[in-house]
Amino acid sequence: MKSPASEGGLTFSTRSEDSGFPYILFFCVFGSLLAHAGTFFLFQVVYPQRVTIPQPAPHVSLLTPSSPENIALLRWIEAEDPALIANDNPVAPPGLAQVRYRPSFTTPRTEPLGAPEEKTSAVRFPPAVDHLLPTPISLAPGPLPASVQVSVTTVSFTDGLGTRSLVKTPALNPAYRSTAPAEPTTLLIGVDSQGAVRFALTQHSSGDPSLDEVALAHLHNVTFAAAEAPMAWGFATFTWGADAYASVPTAP
Numbered sequence: 001m002k003s004p005a006s007e008g009g010l011t012f013s014t015r016s017e018d019s020g021f022p023y024i025l026f027f028c029v030f031g032s033l034l035a036h037a038g039t040f041f042l043f044q045v046v047y048p049q050r051v052t053i054p055q056p057a058p059h060v061s062l063l064t065p066s067s068p069e070n071i072a073l074l075r076w077i078e079a080e081d082p083a084l085i086a087n088d089n090p091v092a093p094p095g096l097a098q099v100r101y102r103p104s105f106t107t108p109r110t111e112p113l114g115a116p117e118e119k120t121s122a123v124r125f126p127p128a129v130d131h132l133l134p135t136p137i138s139l140a141p142g143p144l145p146a147s148v149q150v151s152v153t154t155v156s157f158t159d160g161l162g163t164r165s166l167v168k169t170p171a172l173n174p175a176y177r178s179t180a181p182a183e184p185t186t187l188l189i190g191v192d193s194q195g196a197v198r199f200a201l202t203q204h205s206s207g208d209p210s211l212d213e214v215a216l217a218h219l220h221n222v223t224f225a226a227a228e229a230p231m232a233w234g235f236a237t238f239t240w241g242a243d244a245y246a247s248v249p250t251a252p
Contacts, residue, residue: 151241161224161234167195168223174214177246182206185215185238190231195224203235211244 065071153172157164185206190199197219205212215238 152243153241154239155218156237156239157234158237159234160232161189161191161236164191164227164232164234165225166222167225168221170218170221172218174211174244176210176214178208178211178240178244179246180208182208182211182240182244184240185212187215187219187236187238188233189219189236190233191224193227193230195226197222197224198231200236206238206240211238211240214244 063070063074065074153174155172183206184204185202186204188199188201188203189197192198200216200219202212202216206215215236218238219236
């Protein structure tokens with residue numbers, strides 16, 4: 001058997017009406033108001049407001065032929081119009097597709113080189129030298145015959161002076177004689193309208209500075225024919241012959 005329910009208090013106890021003022025609820029509401037007021041003051045007063053610059057109103061300018069400046073600008077725009085050259089209609093040459101390809105190597109440009117020509121003249125060997133003797137030994141049997149001509153120094157002019165005639169050409173008698181083999185001396189010379197040599201620049205030396213000085217001195221004594229050009233340039237080449245070398249005595 002179940003025992004009868006006791007007639008005690010309720011399951012959840014409630015305060016009576018004369019319990020007093022609810023201070024806890026009052027302080028919670030008051031604290032919430034203070035928190036909201038502080039937040040409003042922090043974000044609205046302390047922090048600066050965002051300043052936004054409004055976009056400028058659209059502005060439209062029209063180029064009308066109302067002033068000389070606009071007229072000049074419109075003419076320049078019309079002259080630089082890319083549409084005038086954009087529609088290019090090239091004309092294909094007639095018969096282009098029928099042209100047969102011809103490689104460049106089918107036509108020989110230069111002839112092949114053959115065998116070098118054999119020299120028919122006799123090879124002259126230098127004389128033997130005996131270091132025990134004071135003079136070199138000459139293998140020549142005697143003096144050269146009178147029919148053999150000794151080479152002399154020659155002067156040739158090329159480029160702008162090759163076809164210009166000479167008015168004064170003194171004989172070249174080198175006062176200096178070289179004892180060592182010398183190469184041809186090449187000089188760049190400038191001749192004025194009267195035919196006198198005004199400039200002489202050495203382009204290729206003979207290897208002997210004294211022979212180069214002989215060539216420079218000889219050119220200042222050469223006179224060309226007068227011409228209309230104020231200055232003509234060319235090359236003068238001195239090919240030194242036997243008269244530019246000192247004679248070497250030979251042993252009997």
